[in-house]
Amino acid sequence: DGGITQSPKYLFRKEGQNVTLSCEQNLNHDAMYWYRQDPGQGLRLIYYSQIVNDFQKGDIAEGYSVSREKKESFPLTVTSAQKNPTAFYLCASSMGAGTFLYEQYFGPGTRLTVT
Amino acid sequence: AQTVTQSQPEMSVQEAETVTLSCTYDTSESDYYLFWYKQPPSRQMILVIRQEAYKQQNATENRFSVNFQKAAKSFSLKISDSQLGDAAMYFCAYRAGTYKYIFGTGTRLKVLA
Numbered sequence: 001d002g003g004i005t006q007s008p009k010y011l012f013r014k015e016g017q018n019v020t021l022s023c024e025q026n027l028n029h030d031a032m033y034w035y036r037q038d039p040g041q042g043l044r045l046i047y048y049s050q051i052v053n054d055f056q057k058g059d060i061a062e063g064y065s066v067s068r069e070k071k072e073s074f075p076l077t078v079t080s081a082q083k084n085p086t087a088f089y090l091c092a093s094s095m096g097a098g099t100f101l102y103e104q105y106f107g108p109g110t111r112l113t114v115t
Numbered sequence: 116a117q118t119v120t121q122s123q124p125e126m127s128v129q130e131a132e133t134v135t136l137s138c139t140y141d142t143s144e145s146d147y148y149l150f151w152y153k154q155p156p157s158r159q160m161i162l163v164i165r166q167e168a169y170k171q172q173n174a175t176e177n178r179f180s181v182n183f184q185k186a187a188k189s190f191s192l193k194i195s196d197s198q199l200g201d202a203a204m205y206f207c208a209y210r211a212g213t214y215k216y217i218f219g220t221g222t223r224l225k226v227l228a
Contacts, residue, residue: 042119042221048215103162103165104150109158
């Protein structure tokens with residue numbers, strides 16, 4: 001079955017440590033995205049990537065970094081510079097920019113707790 | 116700037132009844148897509164329905180339908196014959212010609228037995 005996997009489902013880290021969230025898709029989608037979701041808020045875009053080896057900052061990129069070395073993979077690193085990292089993180093993918101026709105598909109999410 | 120507004124933080128509906136969730140958006144684009152996503156307690160985002168702005172006909176998916184008013188920039192979701200499994204957060208989303216999707220803040224739907 002095609003889809004998006006995120007691991008782990010729950011992640012706990014100590015303050016000051018960097019942590020990397022995994023996102024893999026086998027949908028052959030060009031574009032991939034990372035969102036952050038906080039209680040009572042919608043989805044806020046952290047980073048997105050339209051093609052391999054290229055990515056752009058979203059609305060709240062500070063304290064985060066990404067890489068896109070393979071089409072299938074788009075890992076997100078939450079660095080110690082992120083002031084409030086505890087949140088629910090969603091990865092998504094879609095057909096590439098220029099194709100109006102397609103919605104985003106989402107992974108199951110990772111709940112990150114930093115203490 | 117493009118924005119999506121969901122003015123109802125929470126709605127309730129009796130099982131088997133009909134409920135309408137509101138969404139308005141602001142854009143200067145003429146071609147764009149609109150979506151409704153459902154996020155149940157599992158937090159998995161699920162596409163409910165989508166609407167192409169160039170289509171005048173409102174989209175329908177089984178018990179879910181939209182009322183798309185392009186001039187008013189309104190995109191409401193109607194759920195007919197509500198079921199307990201419809202209880203979730205519902206997000207309205209917009210996409211224009213680029214990669215970017217804009218999401219509303221969501222409406223929590225409660226279904227009363």
